[in-house]
Structure formats: C-alpha cells, structure tokens
Amino acid sequence: MRLKSLIKDSYTALAEKATQGQACWAAFRLARGLRLFAELLIPQRFFRTTVAVADPANGRRASFTVWGNKSGVWYLSRCFERSGLAVHETRDSQMTSTPPSIKFVWHNCAVSWKFRQNGWLVLPGQVRSQVDLSRxxxxxxxxxxxxxxxxxxxxxxxxxxxHIVPCDEILRRFYDEMYLPYREVRFAGNPIVKDFESVRRFAKGSVMLAVTDSRAKPPPKLEDMLGALIIRQNGKSATADLPGLNGDPLVALERGVVEALYYFSLEWCSSRGIERLDLGQSHPFLDDGILRFKTKWGATVEATQAGVHNLAVRFVDNGWLGRHFLANHPPIVYCSHKPPTADRKLPTPGLIGVARLPAGELSYRGLRRLWRSRMINGLRELLIVSDPDSPDESQRLAAQFPGVRILPCYDLRYLAEAVNSLSR
Incomplete structure (x- = not known):
C-alpha cells in the first residue's frame, strides 16, 4: 500500500500538469504508471516475497522482503547465500518470526525520484561495463x-x-549446445533465460567470435570451438554479449576460455577501428562476480538506459542484517535522481558505491584493502559507512585515498537520508 501511495502522489502531480497545457506529457507518464500498476497486480511477474535469513555461525535470525519478479528475488537471495547465510523464500510474511530488516522494491524508473525523496536508496536495475578503445x-x-x-x-x-564466423547458419546449435549449458552452470537456479527469438534478434547483422586451439583449421566448425560470443557493431561502438562454451562448461571455465573470449573481443574491435565496446549488463553490487570480471579488463561502469526498473532499498532497523548486507554486498547507488520534466528526458545521474567498514577496522590498512577491492572505474566516489570514535581522524585517513569519503552513520535507518543529502 505504501508503494501504491507513492506512485499515486507522483501521478497526481502529473495530472496537474495536464491542466496547465501539458496534456500530452501527462498522458504519457500516466500510461507508464498504469503499466507499473498492471505489473504489480500480476502475481506471475511482480509479487512480494519474504525471505527468512539465518546465520549458522551464531544462530541469529532476520528477514527481508522483495517486491519484484522471480529473477530479482533469486539474485538477492543468492547474494546472502554467497556470504554464508541460510535463506528460505516464502510469499507468506507470517511464516517469519521477525519483521523484515530490509525492504527491496523493483519499480518503474520514472518514480525513482519519489522513492529517493521518501528516504530510500535507489540502485540502477542494471549497470553496463564499457571499454574505451579510442586510444x-x-x-x-x-x-x-x-x-x-x-x-x-x-x-x-x-x-x-x-576466428570471426557468420552466425546465421549455426545460431540455433550455438544456442542449444553452447549458450544454454553455460548459463545453466553459471546461473544455476535463475528462472529467467533469454529465449531464442531474443538471441536471434540480437544476432541479426552481427558476427560470432569463436575461440579454438591453434590446430583448428579456419573456418572452424562448431565441434572445434571451445567457446563463442556474439559481437554486434553499430558504427564506432559495439556490444559483446551472449557467451557460450562447448563441451563441459566447468572444464572450459578452468581453462580460461571466457577470459579469452573477452580479450579477443577487445583485440578484434580495436583492429576494426571501434572506439567503444560494451561488455553487457551486470547487477549493481560491487561484489558481483560478473561485474568484477568485466572491470578487470579496464571497463568503466555506467548506468544502463535499457532497463525499465530500478531497485529501491530501505533499512527498516539497525539490526545485524543491514550491516552484513553493506559489508558483504556494497550497492552501487544513484548519487542524484531528479524528477522528469516536460522539456527533457529523465536525466542520467552519476553512480557512487556504498560500503561498510566497522569502526574497529577503520585504519590505513583497512581503508587500503577496501579501496583496492571496491573502488572501480565509473564511480564518482566510494562512501564508507562506519561508526567512528573520532570522525575527524577518519576523514584524515580517507583523504589519502582518491574518491573515498567516510560517512559517519550510527543508525542504518537514517543512512539513505545521509547518502541522498550529499548530492542535493
């Protein structure tokens, strides 16, 4: 109900614009609002899931709620599992003994400014990794x-x-024998998979980059390929996406075939005079394995324009789960989010990273470790949330690391307000 009231308030303001001679703009935004309401009312696509969380090390328990589709719930649950917690998903909030400590809401990007205004952290639904090849x-x-x-x-x-080969003739076999098996191993349990028609549309007019042993004769057959991905060129820019592996995906991963695919994509695009290569989308968390894999090739992180939904996060209490989340899964958040206006499109805000470092680890060595592991290209700054005993001393330590700022926060319930106030 809180989400619906937020959306209703924003679109009431748009209705007022209609009385001021801006009827077309208001009608367009109202149509997008109705689309969001429809998604919320269809349980197959958007629903609320309560996830119970337990720490096996000390028996602590908590929970969080997710408004979103199955893929969003799956990824957030896997995040907590990756950091050693046990999770149990249910649509019945009564099955958990404690109220949720964190709330996640996937929402239409047109109302992100309203969430931010009401004390939520707003994350992009996806972030893109781009490599500059112009030099x-x-x-x-x-x-x-x-x-x-x-x-x-x-x-x-x-x-x-x-080898560069045309992908029209072997696209169906590539999808069935290379793309799907790799995705099933790499993203086990994810209920969202690209269908063949989506892959076919992306591959139209594109080429396939295939990695083989040096003994393979050109042009290589599908059986000779160790791995392949599709490169789509658009003028001076290109996108490399949809990697697939042949044979046993685990063996190919250990051999470094995926690294070879992306490295050779950079080489081929550079030789063709392409100035910018898009390595695809990743989730907006600094510990995300796919994001870190792409940034090690010198990629810069940017907010994607393709997605319709952003992710809003609110810390309901100052419990252990919120601190665990920030320490192990630092989010990439928008540093500003202005409402749409009639004379321009939705502005693209910058990105900042938000990580947590306990006061006991707030030292030169602790900051250096966090800066080296969490600061990536494309972030305007890295905010380190802590509860320091001496804020002035902590700021002097942070000044030794470019782009790092200490944000004193003793209660996570007020974290979003503190982060959002830095860029108003």
Missing amino acids: GMDAVRARFLRSAKAAVRSITRQGLVY
Missing part, C-alpha cells in the same frame, strides 16, 4: 588489472586463437 589496444592493456594480465599470459601459453 588503441596498448592503452587498453595498460588499464588491465593484475588478474587480467595473468589471464592473457595463460591464453598465450595455451595457444588459443580466435
């Missing part, structure tokens, strides 16, 4: 992280090479 491949290699440089040495040592 040549040597400049790109200079931005590789240490793990990426080690992967390139392994690719060279194994004698892996790439």
Whole structure:
C-alpha cells in the first residue's frame, strides 16, 4: 500500500500538469504508471516475497522482503547465500518470526525520484561495463588489472586463437549446445533465460567470435570451438554479449576460455577501428562476480538506459542484517535522481558505491584493502559507512585515498537520508 501511495502522489502531480497545457506529457507518464500498476497486480511477474535469513555461525535470525519478479528475488537471495547465510523464500510474511530488516522494491524508473525523496536508496536495475578503445589496444592493456594480465599470459601459453564466423547458419546449435549449458552452470537456479527469438534478434547483422586451439583449421566448425560470443557493431561502438562454451562448461571455465573470449573481443574491435565496446549488463553490487570480471579488463561502469526498473532499498532497523548486507554486498547507488520534466528526458545521474567498514577496522590498512577491492572505474566516489570514535581522524585517513569519503552513520535507518543529502 505504501508503494501504491507513492506512485499515486507522483501521478497526481502529473495530472496537474495536464491542466496547465501539458496534456500530452501527462498522458504519457500516466500510461507508464498504469503499466507499473498492471505489473504489480500480476502475481506471475511482480509479487512480494519474504525471505527468512539465518546465520549458522551464531544462530541469529532476520528477514527481508522483495517486491519484484522471480529473477530479482533469486539474485538477492543468492547474494546472502554467497556470504554464508541460510535463506528460505516464502510469499507468506507470517511464516517469519521477525519483521523484515530490509525492504527491496523493483519499480518503474520514472518514480525513482519519489522513492529517493521518501528516504530510500535507489540502485540502477542494471549497470553496463564499457571499454574505451579510442586510444588503441596498448592503452587498453595498460588499464588491465593484475588478474587480467595473468589471464592473457595463460591464453598465450595455451595457444588459443580466435576466428570471426557468420552466425546465421549455426545460431540455433550455438544456442542449444553452447549458450544454454553455460548459463545453466553459471546461473544455476535463475528462472529467467533469454529465449531464442531474443538471441536471434540480437544476432541479426552481427558476427560470432569463436575461440579454438591453434590446430583448428579456419573456418572452424562448431565441434572445434571451445567457446563463442556474439559481437554486434553499430558504427564506432559495439556490444559483446551472449557467451557460450562447448563441451563441459566447468572444464572450459578452468581453462580460461571466457577470459579469452573477452580479450579477443577487445583485440578484434580495436583492429576494426571501434572506439567503444560494451561488455553487457551486470547487477549493481560491487561484489558481483560478473561485474568484477568485466572491470578487470579496464571497463568503466555506467548506468544502463535499457532497463525499465530500478531497485529501491530501505533499512527498516539497525539490526545485524543491514550491516552484513553493506559489508558483504556494497550497492552501487544513484548519487542524484531528479524528477522528469516536460522539456527533457529523465536525466542520467552519476553512480557512487556504498560500503561498510566497522569502526574497529577503520585504519590505513583497512581503508587500503577496501579501496583496492571496491573502488572501480565509473564511480564518482566510494562512501564508507562506519561508526567512528573520532570522525575527524577518519576523514584524515580517507583523504589519502582518491574518491573515498567516510560517512559517519550510527543508525542504518537514517543512512539513505545521509547518502541522498550529499548530492542535493
């Protein structure tokens, strides 16, 4: 009911615009609002799920709620599982013995400003990873992280090479024999999978980059491919997406075939004069494995324009679950979110990272570890939430790390207000 009242207030303001001669704009925004209401009323797509959480180490229990589709619930549940907690999903909020500590709401991006105004943190639904190729491949290699440089040495040592092949004739086999098996291993349990028609539309007019051993004769057959992905070019920019692996996906992952796919995509695009390569979308969390895999190739994180939904987060109490979430799954949040106006589109705000560091670990070594692991290209700054005994001393420590700011916060219920006030 709270969500519906927020949306109703925002669209009441749009209705007032209609009386001021802006009827077309108001009608357009009202139509998008009705679409969101329809999604909320269809249980197959949007529903509220309560997830009970337990810490096996000490027996602590808590819960959080998610308004969203199955894929959103699946990902947030896997986040907490990845950090060692036990989770149990249910649509019945009465099955949990405690009220939720965190609320997550997937919502239409047109009303994100209203959530932010009412004390929520707003995350982009997805973030994109883009690599700047305009200065040549040597400049790109200079931005590789240490793990990426080690992967390139392994690719060279194994004698892996790439081939560019048309994907029209083998697209169906690629989808069935390479793309789906890899996705089932990499994203086990995710109920959302791209259907073949979506893949076919993306591949129309595109090429397929295939990785093989040096012994394979060109053009390689599907049986000779170790892995492949599709590259779609649009002028001076391109998108590399839909990776697939041949044979046993686990063996190919250990061999570094996925690293070879993305490295060779950078090389081929650079040789073609492409200035910008999009490596696809990732979830807006600094610990997300796919996001970290892409940023090690020198990618910059940007808010995606393709998604319709953003994610709003509110900490209901100052319990252990909220602190655990910020410490283990630091979110990427919008640093501003202005309401739409009649004379311009929705503005694209910048991104900041929000992580937590306990006061006992607030030292030069602790900040250095967090800065090296959480600060990525594309973030305006990294906010470190802590409860320091000496705020002035903590700010002097943070000044030694570019883009880092300490945000004293002794109660997570007021965190969103503190973060949002920094960019008003």
